[in-house]
Amino acid sequence: MADLDLIILGSLLGMPAHGYQLKQNIELTYGKRYVNLSNSRLYPRLSKLEADGYIEGKREPQEKVPDRKTFHVTPAGIERLKELVATPLGPREDEFDFLARASFFGLITADERRKIIEPLYQAKVNELAEARKKREQFGQYMDKFSLAVLDYGIAAIGNTVEMYRKLLDAE
Template sequence: MRMPLLALLSRGPAHGYELKQDLEQLLGAAYPQLNVGQIYVTLSRLEKSGLIVGEEIAQSSRPNKKIYRLTDAGTEALSAWFEETAEEPRLRDDFFMKLALASHTGLADQIGLINNQRREYLNIMRGLSKLSITENSDNRIAQLLIEGAMLHLQADLDWLERCQEELEGPR
């Protein structure tokens, strides 16, 4: 959450709740709801590391609020982040660890695990399909997020099929 907050602050000073609203509006309902408390914890850490500075603003009828702005170091960190590539693939996958340990320990049936995971992915895809229809169609970023998630799920379903074929095939 650090870098997305810095990116939003590059547009100008803001307080935590504004940043939460900006991210939710940008990403749409498909993105998990953000915890405002976690945003403020992250902002505090960013401030301690010198990437942002906060300023208390007095309000007459409400408690003071803290407005954050990006520092030069924050701008440099943000530029470096945009230059980096994503470090995936997912080699540390919790499901695959269960699958690998199931036969090794005898604690679970591998095909049963695959079938359960397949059902879960299909349920998630159905939910995303409904969300795609109800999500504001002019929010192209949210639509791309949903589409990306659907493509990842389809790849995961294909991979589950491959796992099942391998496990059920001749030894």
């Protein structure tokens, strides 16, 4: 799963929010399937980010209900977000982790982006070549269902290669 700090800081960079609003924004943006964000996970993380100086909270009084705290990213938080975005993917990270970072590639340099994207791009180019070779060698022997699945996989890999290429070429 993508780094929760990256997701929180990135979400707050776009729009300051109180805890409940932030949780809703994250779930809407990333989906509950990818980010299982309970209150018992979110609020301690917000406290830690605030204690570290990456976010700042401001209490807002409300009528007949407890005050709420709206958070925004500090300059130190922006620098921390840049560090998180520029960190190469680890061995246990997946496409979701990449896409979460890629959403904020505008914060880092082209060289930093290239270090993250190039290895993934090369791996996908190789995977695409192997899939096309399999299609060429065995396609005539496959039933229509297996062939449809293989063709779908080839198209999906091709789309990923195209996205990586666009990200590499982006200025």
